[in-house]
Every structure is written in structure tokens, then in C-alpha cells.
Amino acid sequence: MRPIKKYVPLILxxxxxxxxxxxxxxEVFIAQSPRINPYFVSNIKEKAITxxxxxxGTFVAFLQNKPYRxxxxxxxxxxxxxxxxxxxLEKGLKPVAKGIxxxxxxxxxxxxxxxxxxxxxxxxxxxSDGNVHKFEIPKGIEYLYR
Amino acid sequence: xxxxxxxxxxxxxxxxxxxxxxxxxxYFGWSIYWFDKKVxxxxxxxxxxxxxxxxxxxxxxxxxxxxxxxxxxxxxxxFQVVLFYFISFVLFRLLKVx
Numbered sequence: 001m002r003p004i005k006k007y008v009p010l011i012l013x014x015x016x017x018x019x020x021x022x023x024x025x026x027e028v029f030i031a032q033s034p035r036i037n038p039y040f041v042s043n044i045k046e047k048a049i050t051x052x053x054x055x056x057g058t059f060v061a062f063l064q065n066k067p068y069r070x071x072x073x074x075x076x077x078x079x080x081x082x083x084x085x086x087x088x089l090e091k092g093l094k095p096v097a098k099g100i101x102x103x104x105x106x107x108x109x110x111x112x113x114x115x116x117x118x119x120x121x122x123x124x125x126x127x128s129d130g131n132v133h134k135f136e137i138p139k140g141i142e143y144l145y146r
Numbered sequence: 147x148x149x150x151x152x153x154x155x156x157x158x159x160x161x162x163x164x165x166x167x168x169x170x171x172x173y174f175g176w177s178i179y180w181f182d183k184k185v186x187x188x189x190x191x192x193x194x195x196x197x198x199x200x201x202x203x204x205x206x207x208x209x210x211x212x213x214x215x216x217x218x219x220x221x222x223x224x225f226q227v228v229l230f231y232f233i234s235f236v237l238f239r240l241l242k243v244x
Contacts, residue, residue, distance in 0.1 A: 012237075014211065021230040022226070032226065034225060
């Protein structure tokens with residue numbers, strides 16, 4: 001065997017093992033120790049989905065000749081929504097409950113929550129299977145949830 | 147050279163010497179520039195074990211991997227170096243280097 005051909009698999013193996021070890025140390029193991037990351041599979045899945053979906057979104061936008069917008073809204077839809085919000089804000093917000101102000105106009109509504117001021121009450125809901133679910137909702141608007 | 151029932155070739159003797167020197171440096175507090183003595187000792191021990199399991203015909207591949215591994219201890223955490231060393235052997239086997 002020629003000397004160069006002899007060293008190709010050796011160098012390839014060293015380079016690939018360096019890449020694999022770098023990947024494993026950052027993704028499979030925790031804090032450069034032999035402890036395995038229990039979230040390894042889900043992390044990898046999420047990263048792959050994010051990477052693929054980002055590329056797909058960009059590609060679809062490219063095909064439509066429009067810039068990619070993560071919200072999915074077109075520029076016109078976003079301008080229309082912002083215009084509707086501005087109109088509602090012009091009219092002024094009315095207090096609905098403690099810490100909640102809201103207003104609506106035509107098909108749009110706008111609600112502002114001041115979370116520190118909101119008082120919460122717990123209501124119970126029993127579903128068709130007899131399971132009891134507990135919800136925390138702002139005090140004073142319980143009737144909306146019944 | 148035979149020590150009891152075991153045969154040691156020159157490279158294995160040198161590895162044992164290296165282990166003795168590093169252990170002495172660690173014990174007496176001699177400084178070894180840039181290298182961490184405990185990391186170096188761990189790696190050389192692993193090398194001695196793998197060298198014992200490898201036929202002498204593959205000394206060249208072992209030598210190159212040993213050089214690269216010792217060099218990498220300067221830059222990488224010890225666990226990554228150990229991973230690198232073992233993955234390299236698996237790939238050597240798969241690529242029929244050894």
C-alpha cells in the first residue's frame with residue numbers, strides 16, 4: 001500500500017473521533033463529566049426541528065418572494081392589527097376587574113393586565129369523566145368562565 | 147523483557163517509565179510545563195492498558211494516536227480526551243487501521 005493511502009483512514013478516524021467527542025461532550029454529557037444528560041434526545045429533536053423549520057420557513061418565503069416573518073402575519077395584516085389597536089387605545093381602556101383594563105371595537109379587542117394588581121380566585125370545573133380541574137381566574141369576572 | 151509470565155516490549159517499558167516519572171512528579175511536586183500531571187497520568191495509564199491489548203504490528207497507528215491524544219490534553223477537558231481516545235480505537239477498527 002502506498003504510504004499516503006495508508007495514512008488516510010488513520011487521519012480520517014482521528015478527525016471524525018475528535019468531532020464525535022466534541023459533539024458528545026456538549027450534547028450527550030453534562031458539565032464535561034461522565035453523567036449523561038437525561039434531556040439529550042429531546043434537546044436534539046428540538047434543535048433539529050428548529051433548524052429544519054427555520055430553513056423551511058425561509059425557503060417558503062423565498063418561493064413566495066416575501067420576507068420570512070416568524071409570526072406568520074403578512075405586512076398588511078400586521079399594519080391592520082396595529083391600526084385597530086391604535087384605534088382602540090384612542091377610545092381609552094375601561095376597568096373590567098382589579099388590574100385588568102380592556103376595550104373593543106368591531107372585531108378587535110385589547111386587554112391590559114397589571115399582574116401584580118390582579119386578585120385571583122380559584123374555580124373548580126368537573127368534566128364529563130368526573131375529573132375535577134382547578135383554575136385561577138381574576139376576581140370579579142368569574143361569570144365569564146361559568 | 148519478561149517480568150514474571152508477562153512479556154513487555156520496549157514501548158511498554160517506556161510507558162511504565164513514563165507512569166513512574168509522572169507519578170514521582172505528582173508526589174514530589176515537580177512542575178511539568180503546561181501539562182496537568184493527573185490528566186497526563188490518567189491518559190498514560192489508559193495507553194498502557196490499550197497498548198497491552200494491541201498487537202505489536204499496529205504500533206505506528208498507536209504511536210500517532212498517542213501523540214495526538216497527549217497534545218489534546220493541553221486544550222480539552224480530560225473526559226473529552228478519554229472519549230476521543232476510545233472513539234478513535236473504535237473507528238480504527240471500523241476503518242481497518244488496526
